[in-house]
Amino acid sequence: MFWDNRVRSLEAQVLEPLKALEEMRGMAYAEDAAVDRVVARLQAIPEYVSLFAAAFGSGPIVADHLVSAIAEFERSLVAMNSPFDRFRAGDTEALSEQQRRGMETFDDVGCDRCHEGVMFSDFDLRAEGVAEHPLLTEPDTGGGRFRFRTPSLRNVALTAPYMHNGVLETLEDVLRFxxxxxxxxxxxxxxxxxxxxxxxxxxxxxxxxxxxxxxxxMQDIVAFMEALTDEEFDRAIPARVPSGLPVCGRIER
Ligand code: HEC
Known part of the structure; x- marks a missing residue:
C-alpha cells in the first residue's frame, strides 16, 4: 500500500497518515511522537473513551485499538458492484456501447499490462516519469528510481486529481499523458x-x-473507466465527530 508500496496490511497502513508531514502530522511534533500524541488526544475526550471501551473493553486507549478500529472501517469500503462488475456477471445492458468499446481498447493499447486483473493493478512499482509536483523542494523518488505503485482504477472517476502527486486534473489529462x-x-x-x-x-x-x-x-477509455464506479459503498459524512473538530472531506454527498 501507498504509492511507494511501503506497507503490506491495512493495520500497518493506518498509522502512516498520522505520521506523514503532508497528511495529518504537519509541523506540530516529530514523526516518532505523532501516534502517542494522537492516542493522548483521544484519551482526553470522554466520548471516545466510552466508545473505545464499548468496542475493546475498559482500560486506556492504546494505538492498537485505533489501528483495529480504522482498519475494520476500511475493510467495509468494498466497491465491487460497478456497471463493469454487473456486465461481467452477465448483465449485457450494464455497459454502454462506448464503454464496451473502451474496455476492449483499454486492453488493445496495453493499459492492462499493468492495470490488470480484478483490481486493475499488478500492485507493482513502475516508473512513468510523471512531472514533479511544483511545490516539492526535492524530487519524490517513490519506491526507488521514481517508481510508483500501479494504482487500482476502481472508483477512479471519483478520485481526481490523478497520479501519485495529483499533478493531472482529469482522466482526459491522464490519457493525454x-x-x-x-x-x-x-x-x-x-x-x-x-x-x-x-x-x-x-x-x-x-x-x-x-x-x-x-x-x-481516449474518450472510449475514459467512458470505460467511468463504468468502474460503484456508487453503493458507504460515502456518508458524519454530521459531527466526538473531537468536535470540523468534519471535512471532498466526497460528494
Ligand atoms: C507501465 C505500467 C502501466 C501502464 C501500461 C498503464 N498504467 Fe496507468 N498507472 C501506472 C502507474 C505506475 C501509475 C501511477 C504513476 C505515478 O503516479 O507516478 C498509473 C496511474 C494511472 C491513473 C491515475 C490513477 C490515480 O488514482 O491517480 C490512471 C487513471 C491510469 N493510470 C490509467 C491508465 C490507462 C487508461 C492506461 C492505458 C492508456 C494505463 N494507465 C497504462 C501504471 C501503468
Whole structure:
C-alpha cells in the first residue's frame, strides 16, 4: 500500500497518515511522537473513551485499538458492484456501447499490462516519469528510481486529481499523458537502458508504445473507466465527530 508500496496490511497502513508531514502530522511534533500524541488526544475526550471501551473493553486507549478500529472501517469500503462488475456477471445492458468499446481498447493499447486483473493493478512499482509536483523542494523518488505503485482504477472517476502527486486534473489529462509516451520528469530517462542496468531511473518498458491512441480511443477509455464506479459503498459524512473538530472531506454527498 501507498504509492511507494511501503506497507503490506491495512493495520500497518493506518498509522502512516498520522505520521506523514503532508497528511495529518504537519509541523506540530516529530514523526516518532505523532501516534502517542494522537492516542493522548483521544484519551482526553470522554466520548471516545466510552466508545473505545464499548468496542475493546475498559482500560486506556492504546494505538492498537485505533489501528483495529480504522482498519475494520476500511475493510467495509468494498466497491465491487460497478456497471463493469454487473456486465461481467452477465448483465449485457450494464455497459454502454462506448464503454464496451473502451474496455476492449483499454486492453488493445496495453493499459492492462499493468492495470490488470480484478483490481486493475499488478500492485507493482513502475516508473512513468510523471512531472514533479511544483511545490516539492526535492524530487519524490517513490519506491526507488521514481517508481510508483500501479494504482487500482476502481472508483477512479471519483478520485481526481490523478497520479501519485495529483499533478493531472482529469482522466482526459491522464490519457493525454499516456499518449505522449514520454517521461515528463527530467530525472526519468526516456532512453532504453542496457540489459541489467538497474541504477538509472528509466520509464517502464510497458509504458512505451501506448502513444498511438486516437481522440476517440481516449474518450472510449475514459467512458470505460467511468463504468468502474460503484456508487453503493458507504460515502456518508458524519454530521459531527466526538473531537468536535470540523468534519471535512471532498466526497460528494
Ligand atoms: C507501465 C505500467 C502501466 C501502464 C501500461 C498503464 N498504467 Fe496507468 N498507472 C501506472 C502507474 C505506475 C501509475 C501511477 C504513476 C505515478 O503516479 O507516478 C498509473 C496511474 C494511472 C491513473 C491515475 C490513477 C490515480 O488514482 O491517480 C490512471 C487513471 C491510469 N493510470 C490509467 C491508465 C490507462 C487508461 C492506461 C492505458 C492508456 C494505463 N494507465 C497504462 C501504471 C501503468
Amino acid at each position: 499516456y499518449n505522449t509516451g514520454r517521461s515528463e520528469n527530467p530525472n526519468v530517462s526516456n532512453e532504453r537502458g542496457r540489459r541489467g542496468d538497474r541504477t538509472t531511473p528509466r520509464v517502464d518498458g510497458r509504458f512505451r508504445g501506448i502513444d498511438e491512441m486516437s481522440e476517440g480511443d
